[in-house]
Amino acid sequence: MKNTQTISELLENVNTAYLTDAEKYEAMARAERAEYIVASLSSAVQAVKKAVLKLKTTFVSSSAQHA
Numbered sequence: 001m002k003n004t005q006t007i008s009e010l011l012e013n014v015n016t017a018y019l020t021d022a023e024k025y026e027a028m029a030r031a032e033r034a035e036y037i038v039a040s041l042s043s044a045v046q047a048v049k050k051a052v053l054k055l056k057t058t059f060v061s062s063s064a065q066h067a
Contacts, residue, residue: 007031 008031016024 007035 008028011027011031016027019027
């Protein structure tokens with residue numbers, strides 16, 4: 001079982017006593033933004049892989065039918 005936490009959840013466990021509230025909120029916002037970007041890129045890569053596999057299957061099966 002994979003136990004994952006978001007970056008913002010991990011940041012809650014960090015000692016931020018030396019930061020102002022504005023800096024804490026900025027760090028959380030940056031962390032959430034980074035997670036969103038990574039999730040978007042991951043989703044895009046998976047979509048491309050799926051499309052490539054679908055095209056590959058289509059071309060391989062169509063070539064076999066004409067041979």
